[in-house]
Amino acid sequence: MxxxxxxxxxxxxxxxxxxxxxxxxxxxxxxxxxxxxxxxxxxxxxxxxxxxxxxxxxxxxxxxxxxxxxxxxxxxxxxxxxxxxxxxxxxxxxxxxxxxxxxxxxxxxxxxxxxxxxxxxxxxxxxxxxxxxxxxxxxxxxxxxxxxxxxxxxxxxxxxxxxxxxxxxxxxxxxxxxxxxxxxxxxxxxxxxxxxxxxxxxAHKITSEEARMDWSRPGGDLVNHVRGLSPFPGAWFMMDSDKGPVRVKLLMAEAVAGEGSPGTVLDDRMTIACGSGALRPVRLQREGKGAMDLETFLRGNNIPKGSQL
Known part of the structure; x- marks a missing residue:
């Protein structure tokens, strides 16, 4: 039957x-x-x-x-x-x-x-x-x-x-x-x-503003934030470029040791200070570009130590 x-x-x-x-x-x-x-x-x-x-x-x-x-x-x-x-x-x-x-x-x-x-x-x-x-x-x-x-x-x-x-x-x-x-x-x-x-x-619908990275949160929490929003809609932050501010999606990240003002780039490997600890991107996607690993991203984007994201 x-x-x-x-x-x-x-x-x-x-x-x-x-x-x-x-x-x-x-x-x-x-x-x-x-x-x-x-x-x-x-x-x-x-x-x-x-x-x-x-x-x-x-x-x-x-x-x-x-x-x-x-x-x-x-x-x-x-x-x-x-x-x-x-x-x-x-x-x-x-x-x-x-x-x-x-x-x-x-x-x-x-x-x-x-x-x-x-x-x-x-x-x-x-x-x-x-x-x-x-x-x-x-x-x-x-x-x-x-x-x-x-x-x-x-x-x-x-x-x-x-x-x-x-x-x-x-x-x-x-x-x-x-x-x-x-x-x-x-x-x-x-x-x-x-x-x-x-x-x-x-489990409310996720808004674009909620997906934005809040660097005042602990690094481990932000890694979960990135994982939960990857690949869509994608956790994101703004950074300066030679053409002005651009949006960048974080598709994968890892929690690492680090200390500084939240949102500050701490080294040449783009380690970013969080509310506690730090986060390092693993895979990113600049607005209008394809997804890429951190090394490839850094070759095409100048993000010096001390930059504020």
């Missing part, structure tokens, strides 16, 4: 889950994704990774601008689904959508709830210096990531992890939860565990 379901998702993180669900033999009657966006130099419309993959599988794809549209909701209810599977869809599901499938809507979330409810759980976990995170399938309800937990897998965070490496690892581990969760749902053996209201934290 297979479940009759809809899949809702948009980025690569979600596409991996769609592939696992299709591979498990379930009847995916429709896929929902965000509408195509204009991207690139030519500003041509590009379908989301989920949209493109669904078409490869021969699945019907809908890209409504809003699920709150009464006609869209009515059409969704008419599918008579057993369940809907949601992964990084990009829209908040109204109550009518949550109630439409017989077994409700399930969501894959990238943290160990109730820690890091919200939009940027992978980045926030690294930025906070967490030693572990996880992927969980939860029962969706009206609250923001407040539903009961159905299945979990712990994912360690290494000192070398960036948002990109952790994202990719969690994408694969999370996708593999779906066949297990849906098989248990078919058997009626999927146990729901209510979330604790202790230890709740929110």
């Amino acid at each position: 297979s479940l009759r379901l809809a899949f809702m998702g948009t980025p690569d993180f979600a596409a991996a889950s769609l592939a696992e669900i299709v591979g498990a033999g379930h009847e995916v009657v429709r896929v929902y994704s965000q509408p195509p966006r204009k991207k690139g130099r030519g500003m041509s419309e590009q379908k989301s990774p989920v949209h493109a993959l669904a078409e490869q599988f021969g699945l019907e794809v809908h890209t409504p601008a809003s699920l709150r549209d009464p006609d869209v909701l009515g059409d969704f209810a008419a599918l008579e689904l057993d369940v809907a599977c949601v992964v990084a869809y990009g829209q908040i599901l109204p109550q009518a959508a949550l109630d439409a499938p017989e077994m409700g809507c399930l969501n894959l979330h990238g943290s160990l709830l109730p820690r890091w409810r919200g939009a940027a759980p992978i980045q926030r976990a690294i930025m906070a210096g967490d030693a572990m995170t996880g992927v969980q399938i939860m029962q969706m309800e009206a609250g923001l990531d407040t539903g009961a937990i159905l299945l979990s897998e712990i994912v360690p965070i290494t000192a070398q992890d960036t948002a990109a490496t952790l994202h990719d690892r969690m994408m694969g581990i999370g996708a593999q939860l779906w066949p297990r969760a849906l098989a248990a749902l078919e058997r009626g053996s999927l146990e729901a565990v209510a979330q604790s209201e202790e230890g709740v934290s929110y």
